[in-house]
Amino acid sequence: MDGSGGLMLNIFASNKFKVPKPDNERNLRKCKWMSPRENDTAVEGSSRNRRNLKGTDSTENKGTLDGSEKKRARRDDKPGQTSQYGSGQVFSSLFRKNPDIPKLMASNVQQTKEDVFSIKFFKELNLHPFMISNLEKQMGFEHATSVQAKAIPVVMKGGDVLVKSQTGSGKTLAFSIPIIQSLQCAQPKVQRSDGVYAVILAPTRELALQSFETLQTLVKPFNWIVPGCITGGERKKSEKARLRKGVNVLVATPGRLVDHILNTSSLQFWKLRWLVLDEADRLLDMGFEKDVAAILNAINSQSEGCQRLLLSATLTQGVERLAGIALTNPTFIDVAKDEAVVLPSTKDQSNYIPEEELLSTKPPPVAEEEDFNFTIPDTLEQYYMIVPSKLRLVTLFALILSKSTRSSKTKMLIFLSNRDSVEFHYNLLNQMLCPGGKENANNTGLKIFRLHGSMEQKVRRDVYEEFQQKERVSCCVRYSPPWTVDLHLVVHEDVAARGLDLPDVDWIVQYNTPGTPAEYVHRVGRTARVGRLGHAVIFLGPSEAEYVKTLQGHKISVKAVDYNEILQTLVRHAPAELLTEEHFNGRPPKTMEEAATRLQKKLENYVHSESDHTKLAQQAYHSFIRAYATYPSSLKHIFHIKKLHLGHVAKSFGLREAPSKFKSQGPKLTATQKHALQQQRRGQTHGKGKKKRSDTSEFGSGLDGQLASPKAAKMTNQKRKMSKQRKNFGRIDGESLDVREVKGIGEQDRGSG
Incomplete structure (x- = not known):
């Protein structure tokens, strides 16, 4: 250095901030002479740039921090919170720039209690000996529950x-x-040919x-x-055949029953004695108001003195209004309050029920x-977890694994808000937890189901029956420790949220928050049935913590769980x-942060x-x-x-790009398809800027790239040809006719016709 006049050779090697060995000289990117002070400045700047590269969070919105905040954020960066894995790939941190978790004060909520079991035996309820024997031997019931002990005698006496x-x-x-x-x-004895009694x-x-x-x-x-059953998704032809042969007790969904009332002449209600509205509040909020009105009017026109029963777990104002329309002086049985009172009727059942009156029975807002x-x-x-959005996905996996230890035999329902999320999480869980696919499911002991309203009826029935009959059996697999879990993903259409008695469900996981507290109650009601022990946990974001107070306001007591405790199980049970x-040479993670980061990266x-x-992840997002x-x-x-x-x-859907980089995009279209789609969009507006009602569901992803039907595309092509013909009209051999001549020809033609 003395001989160089105070200069030193600064060498920058590709990917390494070190002086390369002589045999690697061909890898040198840049060499130049600079003073020691310049060298220190260059090294400091390179280190700062490298820290900035590591601290880049590709899924966070840019421009949210000013200069001082960026410097403070760089100062607050800790080693191990961000990581870079080979090939220049940047992986954002899970534990930086998360919102603060609000602390909620513990509230002593006294829940409304209801005794499930009564001291009465079924033999005390004046039932046929064969009925009692069947209940005890075939169904395993000796004691009646509280609602059965109170409702059965009242129903047998008659009256709504x-x-x-x-x-x-x-x-x-x-x-x-x-x-x-x-x-x-x-008496006389009931025969199949008599038709429907209930x-x-x-x-x-x-x-x-x-x-x-x-x-x-x-x-x-x-x-x-x-008995007989008619539901949507089944073959109407076979249902018509069963109705012609005769069904005494008919179980039906409203839409399919209305279909048969209109189109099946053999379905008559002249001998009808019972009408049961099960899960009445659900009948209202699923859009069955018109169907229920049509059914009530059909029954009122054919049957007199029919006994009506209305049952629900939640008694909202909507259910009360429906009871006022459908029931006559009903006996109200509230098991929690241990009372049975007769309510005055406000409606003459012989009158016609307008659809508009029943439409007003929609459940009221919260x-x-x-x-x-x-x-x-x-x-x-009941528990709740306040989890930052970036950590939701790994926390869900950690929760599943924590309930899947050697001694655990778990059945779990996971509720999501839409069918695209169901498909995404179902595929992701299958790939990560059961990498061998369905063939390896029996060997690993892991069985994952999915269920939503867009599935075919046969598939839905198979899923329901398989999950219902699935025994909770733990088996040893190649993972360490051995674990098993039956996992059932359920969408917000809530096809499994009301009334279903799925045996031995241990955990209800509400990964997406329900709407009303009544919906929350029905979801958690799939566990802890008939006196069994059950657990329920709901995921909340930091901005959603106030929902806990909403539940507490309805006498629903939930306890807090720290998501860090759930993530800690990744180190022990994953x-x-x-x-x-490979980056760690097979070394197991030592900390919760490291384990969560590895799982998120995978x-x-x-x-x-x-x-x-x-694309599936983007659709779910x-x-x-x-x-x-x-x-x-x-x-x-x-x-x-706006709070999201x-x-x-x-990040909670495994996406690394900022949301603006994966906007809704459909498949590539041909020129004809693009033209047809443009015509379709132009036709969606009419009048003074009013838009036609879209057939797309509010829960759809908008990424399906649905096009106009072939028939519509054909009609559009015909219109385009006609437009060309109009342009060429009046041209003969490249010469243009006088407009007056064309007009005259038209008048002559009309006159001669």
Whole structure:
């Protein structure tokens, strides 16, 4: 250095800030002479740039920090919070720039209690000996539940009945036993050709199937009583054949029953004696108001003196208005309050029921439900977790793995807000937790199901039956430690949220928050049924913490769980193969942060490994945003889309890009398809700027790239040809005719015609 006049040779090597060895001289990128002070400045600047590169969060919105905040953020960066994995790939941190978790004060909420079991035996309820024997030997029931002990005698006396009881209390048997008991002793003896004596309306196909199976078991000693079931998705031709042969007790969904009322002449209600509206509040909020009105009017026109029963776990104002329209002086049974009173009727049942009157029975907004306190089973333990959006996905995996230890035999329902999210999480869970696919599911002991309203009826029935009959059996697999979990993903259409009795469900995970507290009650009601122990946990974002106070205002007590405790289980329970990284030479993670980071990277690598996986994640992201915008106005102060950090939300779907980089895009279109789509969009506006109603669901992703039908495209092409013909009209051999001559020709033609 002395001989160089105070200069030193500064060498920058590619990818290495070190002086290369002489044999690597060809790898040198740049060499120059500079003073020691210049060298120190250059090294400091290079180190700062490298730190900035590591601290880049690709899923966070740019321009949210000013200069001073950026410097402070760089100062606050800690080693290990960000990481860079080979090939210049930058992986953003999970534990930086997350919003603060609000601290909620513990509140002692006294939940409304309801005794599930009574001291009465079924033999004390004046039932047929064969009925009692069937209940004890075939169904395993000796004691009646509280709702059964109170409702069965009242229903058998006659008169309309309104029943309110908590979920999982045995309401199906409360109305099925009196119906079968009365039919088996009827004189003259009931025959199949007599037609329908009882109609049971259920809001979903799965609930209708469950009620039908219960009736099939009840009528085994009385084989001359024939139950039947008609639901959407089944072949109408075979249903018509069954109705022609004769069905005495008919279980149906509203839409399919209206279809048969209009188109099946053999379906008559002249001998109808019972009409049951099961899960009445669900019948209202699923859009069945018109169907229920049509059914009531058809029954009123043919049957006189029909006994009506209305059952629900939540008694909202909408249910009360429906009871005022459909019931006559009903006996109201509230099991929680241990009372049975007769309510005065406000409607003459012989009159026609306008659809508009029944449409007003929609459930009121949350603000009108403040006076309603819901009944929760005492054996249900309820928790909530406030989780930052970036950590939601790894926390879900950690929760599943924490319940899947050697001694655990777990069944779990996970509720999501839309079908695209169901498909995304179902594929991701299968790939990560059951890499061998369905063939390896039996070997690993892991079985994952999915269920949403867009699935075919046969597939939905197979899923329901398989999950219902699945025994919780733990088995040893190649993962360490051995674990097993039956996992069932359910969408916000809530086809499994009401009335279904799925046996031995241990955990309810509400990954996406429900709307009203009533919806929350029905979701958690899939566990802790008939006195069994159950658990429920709901995921909330930091901006959604106030929803806990909303639940507490309805006498629903939930306990806080720290998500860090759940993530800590990744170090203890996560399979080694799930967290193995070549970058660490097979070394297991030592900290919770390291384990979560490795898992998130593995999930993101899968999402970005193929374009189909990325597209599915983007669809789920867009559908989540659309579903989030549909919360009722009374909850907008809690669930508002402006409170979401869209970049962090994208991280929860395994996406690395900022949301602006994956806008909704459909498949590539041909010129004809583009023209047809443009014509279709132009036709969606008419009048003074009014838009036609879109057929796309509010929960859809908008990425399906649906095009106009071939018939519409053909019509558009014809219009285009006609337009060309109009332009060429009046041209003969390249010469233009006088407009007056063309007009004259037209007049002559009309005159001669």
